[in-house]
Amino acid sequence: xxLDKEEMSEKVLAIAEALLNEGGAANLKARxxxxxxxxxxxxxxxxxxxxxxxxxxVNMRLLDRLGATGIAAMADLERQGxxxxxxxxLAMAAAYVRFVEVHPGSWPAVLAFNRRRATRPGPDAYDTxxxxxxxxxxxxxxxxxxxxxxxxxxxxARTLWSSVHGIVTSGYVANSNSRQAEEIxxxxxxxxxxxxxxxxxxxxxxxxxxxx
Amino acid sequence: xxLDKEEMSEKVLAIAEALLNEGGAANLKARxxxxxxxxxxxxxxxxxxxxxxxxxxVNMRLLDRLGATGIAAMADLERQGxxxxxxxxLAMAAAYVRFVEVHPGSWPAVLAFNRRRATRPGPDAYDTxxxxxxxxxxxxxxxxxxxxxxxxxxxxARTLWSSVHGIVTSGYVANSNSRQAEEIxxxxxxxxxxxxxxxxxxxxxxxxxxxx
DNA sequence: AACAGGAAATGAACATTGTTCAACGATTAT
DNA sequence: ATAATCGTTGAACAATGTTCATTTCCTGTT
Numbered sequence: 371x372x373l374d375k376e377e378m379s380e381k382v383l384a385i386a387e388a389l390l391n392e393g394g395a396a397n398l399k400a401r402x403x404x405x406x407x408x409x410x411x412x413x414x415x416x417x418x419x420x421x422x423x424x425x426x427x428v429n430m431r432l433l434d435r436l437g438a439t440g441i442a443a444m445a446d447l448e449r450q451g452x453x454x455x456x457x458x459x460l461a462m463a464a465a466y467v468r469f470v471e472v473h474p475g476s477w478p479a480v481l482a483f484n485r486r487r488a489t490r491p492g493p494d495a496y497d498t499x500x501x502x503x504x505x506x507x508x509x510x511x512x513x514x515x516x517x518x519x520x521x522x523x524x525x526x527a528r529t530l531w532s533s534v535h536g537i538v539t540s541g542y543v544a545n546s547n548s549r550q551a552e553e554i555x556x557x558x559x560x561x562x563x564x565x566x567x568x569x570x571x572x573x574x575x576x577x578x579x580x581x582x
Numbered sequence: 583x584x585l586d587k588e589e590m591s592e593k594v595l596a597i598a599e600a601l602l603n604e605g606g607a608a609n610l611k612a613r614x615x616x617x618x619x620x621x622x623x624x625x626x627x628x629x630x631x632x633x634x635x636x637x638x639x640v641n642m643r644l645l646d647r648l649g650a651t652g653i654a655a656m657a658d659l660e661r662q663g664x665x666x667x668x669x670x671x672l673a674m675a676a677a678y679v680r681f682v683e684v685h686p687g688s689w690p691a692v693l694a695f696n697r698r699r700a701t702r703p704g705p706d707a708y709d710t711x712x713x714x715x716x717x718x719x720x721x722x723x724x725x726x727x728x729x730x731x732x733x734x735x736x737x738x739a740r741t742l743w744s745s746v747h748g749i750v751t752s753g754y755v756a757n758s759n760s761r762q763a764e765e766i767x768x769x770x771x772x773x774x775x776x777x778x779x780x781x782x783x784x785x786x787x788x789x790x791x792x793x794x
Numbered sequence: 795a796a797c798a799g800g801a802a803a804t805g806a807a808c809a810t811t812g813t814t815c816a817a818c819g820a821t822t823a824t
Numbered sequence: 825a826t827a828a829t830c831g832t833t834g835a836a837c838a839a840t841g842t843t844c845a846t847t848t849c850c851t852g853t854t
Binding site for chain 4: 795796797798799800801802803804805806807808809810811812813814815816817818819820821822823824
Binding site: 478481482525526528529532533534535536537538539540541553556557560561563564565566567568569570571572 | 690693694737738740741744745746747748749750751752753765768769772773775776777778779780781782783784
């Protein structure tokens with residue numbers, strides 16, 4: 371009847387995600403997890419090397435879910451026959467915005483955590499998941515017939531996505547002020563509109579000889 | 583001969599900034615500060631209510647300095663007679679990128695800290711400093727003769743700055759990999775180029791009826 | 795100069811955390 | 825039944841933020 375190792379890990383991760391979502395990284399405590407999971411502190415450390423690994427695992431789940439959300443949003447538009455690039459990118463952005471709104475505590479924790487792992491050299495699982503997101507955007511850009519080779523399209527996708535990301539994260543504060551939500555969305559609309567118009571008019575790679 | 587309260591606070595903040603820069607928020611410890619400042623732990627708590635207040639004070643200094651850097655960069659271009667909007671925005675962005683590069687540990691800490699203060703209602707000193715940065719960008723946009731009223735120009739400034747911010751923060755990792763630095767700059771150039779072109783062609787506010 | 799009053803500094807003590815590990819217990823193979 | 829193996833436990837340790845009774849230092853007064 372007892373949960374096996376895998377199931378207990380899942381339970382721990384679910385608890386950990388809830389804790390992160392409520393109080394951010396500072397709220398992820400070994401004793402709280404143990405108590406809520408009905409196991410001892412030591413057992414938590416048997417399942418995961420340390421709290422960082424718990425945090426990392428939660429982040430992976432979140433990134434996975436975000437990717438799935440994005441893919442689902444794209445599939446929806448596909449089914450509806452929407453091919454307009456601007457609309458599709460806005461839909462991706464909307465999915466991202468909603469995701470961040472639903473994870474007010476844990477998403478900031480993903481970013482903070484993400485930043486503090488500068489030790490390892492090569493690309494890791496994090497980068498793999500993020501690249502998957504970039505690929506979706508790049509795919510959308512490919513549909514629009516801008517005059518872009520693969521490299522430039524990839525660069526444009528990363529730029530666009532990072533920009534949306536910046537808008538969402540600088541604008542967002544935990545108390546889901548609807549005023550702020552509107553501001554964020556206006557910025558996203560402006561960015562996407564300007565970006566698409568800019569690409570159409572080929573202003574993207576006109577100059578490249580700035581900064582020392 | 584002893585330092586007075588004000589001077590000792592400065593010393594503590596300088597130490598705190600160095601600690602943050604080396605190891606991020608986790609490296610800001612009361613005992614380390616006390617030791618390096620040559621005072622006791624209790625005295626740190628005499629100068630500041632808690633470590634959060636120390637951290638906040640450090641962040642204020644950083645934001646102030648960033649603002650000053652941006653203003654200085656604009657003044658330089660003014661002196662050189664550069665009026666091209668794209669160039670001026672790129673100079674602002676370059677100032678920001680350099681600033682983040684110089685503060686590898688403390689700048690991420692500013693952002694993480696910034697995010698976790700969602701309790702107070704009204705705009706605080708943080709917002710005031712950030713608005714100052716937006717105003718600089720808005721001023722630059724005003725010079726370019728886009729067809730924008732004040733509100734839209736302000737929105738465009740916030741959007742552009744948040745986007746640059748997103749590019750820098752998602753792309754940047756502590757080990758100052760020159761490959762990564764190049765990627766960041768390419769993204770910034772693309773963003774700014776596309777943004778200016780997009781504004782020129784009036785694509786910015788063409789549509790506004792998306793997302794439920 | 796001696797002293798009283800108050801302000802600032804001190805660091806020992808407390809609470810809370812992450813993490814370890816020797817002891818215990820259950821499960822399984824022989 | 826016995827032994828061997830593996831997971832579980834929670835007490836114990838170290839590191840940290842924070843408090844506060846005590847001490848120290850300065851300043852003005854007699």
